[in-house]
Amino acid sequence: MKKTVLIIILFLVAAILSEVNASSDKEIICASTTSTENSGLFGHILPIFEKKTGIKVKVVARGTGAAIEMGKRGDADVAFVHAKELELKAVEEGFFVNRHEVMYNDFVIIGPTNDPAKIKGIKSTIEAFKKIAGSASFVSRGDNSGTNNMELSIWKKTGIVPKGQEWYLEVGQGMEKTQRIANEKRAYTLTDRGTWLATKDKDNLDMVIVLEGDPTLFNQYAVMAVNPEKHTHVKYKEAMEFVNWLISKEGQQAIGSFKDKNGNQLFIPNAK
Amino acid sequence: MNSMTEGFLKAFSLIYNLDQELLGIILLSLKVSGAALIISSIIGVPAGAVIGLKKFPGRGFIITLLNTFMGLPPVVVGLFVYLLLSRSGPLGFMGLLYTPSAMVAAQIILALPIVASLCHSAIVAVDPIIGQASITLGATPYQKAVAIIKEARYGILSSVIAGFGRVMAEVGAILIVGGNIAGYTRVMTTTIALETDKGNFELALALGVILLIISLIINIALHLIQRKGMAGTIR
Amino acid sequence: MNLQLRASNITKSYHGDRVLKNTSYSFNKSGVYVLTGPNGSGKSTFLRICALLEEPDSGEISFLSDGKLLMNDIAMRRRITLLLPKIGVFNTSVFKNVAYGLKIRGHKSDGIKEKVDKALDFVGLSHKKYQKAITLSSGETQRLGIARALVIDPEILFLDEPTASIDQKNTKIIEDIIIRIKREERVVVVTTHDMAQAERLADFMVIMKEGKINEP
Ligand SMILES: Nc1ncnc2c1ncn2[C@@H]1O[C@H](COP(=O)(O)OP(=O)(O)OP(=O)(O)O)[C@@H](O)[C@H]1O
Ligand SMILES: [Mg+2]
Numbered sequence: 228m229k230k231t232v233l234i235i236i237l238f239l240v241a242a243i244l245s246e247v248n249a250s251s252d253k254e255i256i257c258a259s260t261t262s263t264e265n266s267g268l269f270g271h272i273l274p275i276f277e278k279k280t281g282i283k284v285k286v287v288a289r290g291t292g293a294a295i296e297m298g299k300r301g302d303a304d305v306a307f308v309h310a311k312e313l314e315l316k317a318v319e320e321g322f323f324v325n326r327h328e329v330m331y332n333d334f335v336i337i338g339p340t341n342d343p344a345k346i347k348g349i350k351s352t353i354e355a356f357k358k359i360a361g362s363a364s365f366v367s368r369g370d371n372s373g374t375n376n377m378e379l380s381i382w383k384k385t386g387i388v389p390k391g392q393e394w395y396l397e398v399g400q401g402m403e404k405t406q407r408i409a410n411e412k413r414a415y416t417l418t419d420r421g422t423w424l425a426t427k428d429k430d431n432l433d434m435v436i437v438l439e440g441d442p443t444l445f446n447q448y449a450v451m452a453v454n455p456e457k458h459t460h461v462k463y464k465e466a467m468e469f470v471n472w473l474i475s476k477e478g479q480q481a482i483g484s485f486k487d488k489n490g491n492q493l494f495i496p497n498a499k
Numbered sequence: 500m501n502s503m504t505e506g507f508l509k510a511f512s513l514i515y516n517l518d519q520e521l522l523g524i525i526l527l528s529l530k531v532s533g534a535a536l537i538i539s540s541i542i543g544v545p546a547g548a549v550i551g552l553k554k555f556p557g558r559g560f561i562i563t564l565l566n567t568f569m570g571l572p573p574v575v576v577g578l579f580v581y582l583l584l585s586r587s588g589p590l591g592f593m594g595l596l597y598t599p600s601a602m603v604a605a606q607i608i609l610a611l612p613i614v615a616s617l618c619h620s621a622i623v624a625v626d627p628i629i630g631q632a633s634i635t636l637g638a639t640p641y642q643k644a645v646a647i648i649k650e651a652r653y654g655i656l657s658s659v660i661a662g663f664g665r666v667m668a669e670v671g672a673i674l675i676v677g678g679n680i681a682g683y684t685r686v687m688t689t690t691i692a693l694e695t696d697k698g699n700f701e702l703a704l705a706l707g708v709i710l711l712i713i714s715l716i717i718n719i720a721l722h723l724i725q726r727k728g729m730a731g732t733i734r
Numbered sequence: 735m736n737l738q739l740r741a742s743n744i745t746k747s748y749h750g751d752r753v754l755k756n757t758s759y760s761f762n763k764s765g766v767y768v769l770t771g772p773n774g775s776g777k778s779t780f781l782r783i784c785a786l787l788e789e790p791d792s793g794e795i796s797f798l799s800d801g802k803l804l805m806n807d808i809a810m811r812r813r814i815t816l817l818l819p820k821i822g823v824f825n826t827s828v829f830k831n832v833a834y835g836l837k838i839r840g841h842k843s844d845g846i847k848e849k850v851d852k853a854l855d856f857v858g859l860s861h862k863k864y865q866k867a868i869t870l871s872s873g874e875t876q877r878l879g880i881a882r883a884l885v886i887d888p889e890i891l892f893l894d895e896p897t898a899s900i901d902q903k904n905t906k907i908i909e910d911i912i913i914r915i916k917r918e919e920r921v922v923v924v925t926t927h928d929m930a931q932a933e934r935l936a937d938f939m940v941i942m943k944e945g946k947i948n949e950p
Contacts, residue, residue, distance in 0.1 A: 233541075240537050243530045244600055256597055256678075265697045270681070287597055287678035301586030302596050401696050458586060460594070632822025634787055636835040637812035637886060646834075650825055 254283035255465045258295070258303035260373060262402060263448070264288035266421050266493055271485040276472055282465050291373045298323060298451075301458030305466040307473075309373050309448045318451060325467065326451035327474045330482050330494040334377060334444040335423060337406070338363070338415040338437045346415070346437040355438050356385050361394060364414035368405045369397030373446065378417045381443065403430070410434055419446060421493035448494070450474075474498035506704025513705050514712075520682070525709065528686040531599050531673070532666040535606030540659050543611045547618025547658070551651075552644050562619065568612035573605075577672030580605040584676065597678035602686070605672040610662035617661055621654025622647060653725050660721050667714055736764040736919040737799050737813060737889040741784055744793035746776075753779050754790070755945040761890065765937030766916055767923045776945040777925045778819065781892045784923075785816035812839065816892040821879030823867045828859060831867045831878060835886040853885040857911060873904030880911055890921040897926065909934060 263269070264286055273284050289297060291310045298306040299322045306323065308314060317323050336355055338346060344363040349355045359365050367389070368375040382389050389395040398408050402422040409416040410432045420439075427434065450470050455463035472478045479496035487493055513521060550561060582588050584596040584604070595601045625647050633646040648655070670688035677684035679693060687710050694703040739761045746754040753776045761767060769777050782788045784795060786806060797804040797813075804810050815835075824831050832853055836846045854860045857877040862870065870878060876896055883891055893912070897905040905928075912922060912935055926932055932939065941948050 236537055236541075240534045243534045244603065256680075261696065265693070285597065285678070285680040285683055287680060300588075301591070403697070460586065626822070628818065628820055628822035629824065631787060631818060632824070633834070633838075635785060635816040635818065636838070636882065637808070637815070638838050639808055642838045646824065 253281050253465060254285060255304040255462050255469060256285045256287060256302070257305050257307055257469070258297040259286050259288050259307040260291050260294055260309065261288045262373065262419065262422070263307065263309070265401075266425075267487065268482070268485050268494060272478070272481040275481050276469065276478070279477075280468055280472070282468060284469060290371060291376070292371060295322075298453045301453065301461060303453060304461045304463070305450060305452050305469055307448065307450045309446050310376060311447055311449070314449055314451060322454055322457055323451040324454045325470055326449055327470060327498060328447055328449045329473050329498050330479075330496045331445050331447045332494050333420050333439070334374065334417055334446055335420055335436045336415060336438040337409070337418055337423060337432075337434045339413045340433050340435050342435070342437055343413070344415065349438060350441065352381055352438060352441045352443045353384050356381055357387065359415050360385070360387050360389065360392075364394045364396060364409075364412050365389065366396045366398060366405055366409040366412060366414045366416040368402065369399045370401070372402075374402060374417060374419060377444075377446065381417075406430065406432060406434070421487065421491075424491040424493070425487045447497075503704070505701045507708060509701045510705035510708035513702075514709060523682065524685055524687055524690055525713070527599065527684075528667070528688070528710075529713070531602045531686060532606060532663065535603045535610055535666050536659065536663050538603070539607050539610035539614045539662055542607075543614030543658070543662070544618050544655055546611075547615040547655075548622055548644065548648050550615070551619040551622030552647060562616070565612045565616040565619070568608075569616055571609070571612075573609055573669045573671035574675065576608050577605055577675030580608065580672065580676045596676065597680060597684060599677070599684055601676040602673040602684060605676045606666040606669065609669055609672060610666050613665055614658050614662040617658030618651075618655050621651040621658060624654060625650045656721060656725060660718060663717065664714070667710070736921060737797060738762050739784060739814075739890055739921065740794075740796045740798065741780070742794050742796070744780070744783055744790045744795070746779055746783060746788075746790050753945050754783070756793070757942075757945060757947055758793075759940065759947045761921045761923065763938075764916075764918055764920050765922070766912065766935050767921065767938045767940055768932040768936035769923060769925045769940045769942060770927065770929070770932055771942035773927075775942045777942050778894050780942065780947075781816055781894050781923065781925065785814060785892050786811050787816060812886070813888060814890040814892070815883045815886060815888040817879045817883050817894060817896060819895045819898060821875060821882070823870070823875060823878070825868055826866070827864050828854070828867050828870070828878060829863045832881045832885050835882060839886070849885050850881075853881040856884065856914075857881040858907065873900050873907070876900055876904070876908060877911070880908065884915060889919065891915070891923070893922065893924045895925050895927075897928065897931065905931070 269286050277283055287297065287303065291308055291313065294306055294308050295313055295317050297303045299317060314326060318326050336346065336352070338344065344359050346355045346358060349358065367378055396408070396412065396414065398405055400408070402418055403426050405416055406418055406422065406426060407430055410430070415437070423436070426432070450473050452463060452466040452470055453461045455461050479498055482494050482496040483492065485492070485494065550558060580601060581596065583590050584593065584601050585591055586596070629650050630643050630647050633643045638646060668688065670692050673686060674689050674692065677689065679685050679689040687706055691703045691706045694706065741760070742758045744754050744757045745752065757780060771777055783790050786795065795806065797806065797810055824834060829850055832850045833846050836849060851860070854863060857880050859874060859877055859881060862874065867878060880896065897908050900908065909931065912924065915922065924935060
């Protein structure tokens with residue numbers, strides 16, 4: 228009797244596991260970043276791609292560094308990220324092949340509506356950062372995300388070392404939380420336009436864009452396949468189908484037609 | 500406060516209009532945690548019983564080890580399983596990373612020490628007179644062990660409940676090894692984390708409420724079984 | 735011939751305190767033996783060793799049947815039983831408590847039911863059959879212990895203070911039970927501090943003092 232019960236239970240577990248793990252052959256794992264996934268872009272474009280090719284794309288969202296690392300370790304088939312230098316380095320090291328630029332979004336500097344550091348009117352991001360330093364607070368994501376890296380590279384160009392300064396707050400949080408903290412602290416921060424547009428009303432932010440349009444602030448997204456010579460198990464063929472679709476006319480159109488829930492276009496397709 | 504009430508209202512409307520995607524997420528949570536718990540119990544209860552009943556060298560060390568593992572942060576377990584299952588790791592050839600199986604494996608590591616350790620405590624707490632009584636009535640050493648384990652059954656059940664609580668509430672480990680892939684490895688807790696990240700507090704809170712309700716139902720059911728153990732008559 | 739028990743030169747110490755000092759005694763004839771003696775004289779210890787629940791430091795417990803020496807194996811152990819002062823109630827129903835000894839001997843459930851019903855009837859607990867055993871009163875618990883021991887039909891039955899902390903009415907009931915279970919080919923050993931009770935029950939009186947048995 229008891230043995231039967233045990234066997235039934237084990238059978239059940241086996242059934243559960245085989246069911247939940249059931250997966251079609253035509254699927255790939257795409258390493259991407261949290262901000263990309265949180266934007267909702269994948270929910271818009273992947274069904275279109277899947278319908279056309281029958282390939283299911285499973286997105287695993289990580290920080291930029293971890294996403295590239297996933298590909299290096301062979302835990303993904305394709306990477307869709309936005310950190311040009313890291314990407315090029317990984318391609319050079321032979322971990323990835325066929326890197327293509329796909330789309331971009333841009334960053335903006337936001338600050339309190341009354342703009343205490345008088346940034347409005349300045350055109351250069353570097354000048355703006357220099358002016359904020361010392362005269363107002365600045366909130367940094369401090370989480371080694373793409374946005375955070377962009378911010379740090381700007382500080383580098385200013386020659387200022389913000390870390391440890393009284394006016395510089397590293398919060399280690401996602402973009403939206405960082406914005407909210409900046410709002411509370413009457414501070415400036417660097418954010419991506421998508422998050423800003425999607426959350427400024429919802430979160431009742433008493434903030435405005437104080438600088439935009441500087442080419443330094445463009446955030447380029449690229450896709451690249453994991454090198455099948457490094458990891459023989461990767462689904463290179465399917466991965467390349469995805470890469471090629473993203474940069475095709477159809478894929479580019481899909482990206483351009485994606486709107487957030489407030490009707491704003493978040494990404495501008497720019498594949499060559 | 501406003502988003503609190505909104506969260507609760509949204510929770511009930513979500514439950515009421517239970518959509519396919521949400522149902523899938525809830526079912527996957529239950530399946531993954533359920534499978535992890537059953538496997539942990541099948542291994543952990545006998546292990547806890549052996550540690551509780553037998554004196555052998557290294558026993559104290561094992562108990563200390565189990566107690567230490569009970570407090571291990573899930574992220575650490577997740578990282579460990581990740582490195583193990585990664586294609587570049589020792590078990591990479593199995594291709595288990597970012598599958599529900601990987602999540603089950605991580606949750607087993609989280610639940611097993613709890614089940615085994617609390618099960619051990621439950622057995623040690625049984626009055627030694629029970630074992631003596633069974634011997635005087637003619638029990639073999641094995642039958643004596645069974646008698647003691649039966650006597651500890653409600654405590655053992657508690658150990659399983661505690662294990663369930665740990666895995667149902669856990670997010671750090673399954674996020675790392677499951678990847679939170681929509682429709683495939685996305686469970687309740689990882690969805691809550693994601694929605695919180697996105698700033699959808701109402702939805703996150705609503706999912707939290709649903710998680711709470713599920714835990715409540717399961718705990719009430721188990722509590723009823725335990726109460727049966729205290730009641731006056733049994734058949 | 736009944737099963738005979740021979741305890742020879744038993745010694746036992748706890749933490750250096752010698753409790754049993756070269757104690758010897760033989761339960762040869764069937765009947766009720768009453769073992770008395772001051773608190774701490776070693777009666778319970780002696781019973782536990784005789785019932786093979788504990789090992790002596792030295793000396794030997796041997797069982798004889800028709801003059802032949804038997805092996806102290808599990809089959810032998812199952813022919814005797816000891817009712818402990820605290821009987822060790824299993825946290826389940828009265829019925830299942832009594833059925834335990836039969837279950838571990840692999841009896842069929844029909845036979846178990848019949849025998850358990852008979853044993854419960856014998857000690858007057860039939861109406862408590864489905865009650866949780868841990869909720870019984872002290873007197874009822876003691877009778878449960880006797881039923882649990884009797885159901886396996888032991889050839890030697892040790893009862894360690896079966897009427898301690900029991901009221902007069904229940905003491906009377908238990909004494910009656912002890913008298914009724916007397917039969918040819920059964921040895922019953924009872925410890926008590928109640929001298930009147932000892933006189934009522936005893937076919938043989940055994941007195942223990944400071945770990946030694948003196949036959950009067
Ligand atoms: N498990 C044990 N560990 C340590 N000492 C023990 C143990 N069992 C018995 N003793 C000691 O052995 C001595 C004899 O105890 P035992 O229970 O045999 O006496 P008793 O004659 O049954 O006394 P009572 O009439 O009070 O029941 C006591 O001093 C007791 O403290
Ligand atoms: Mg005693």
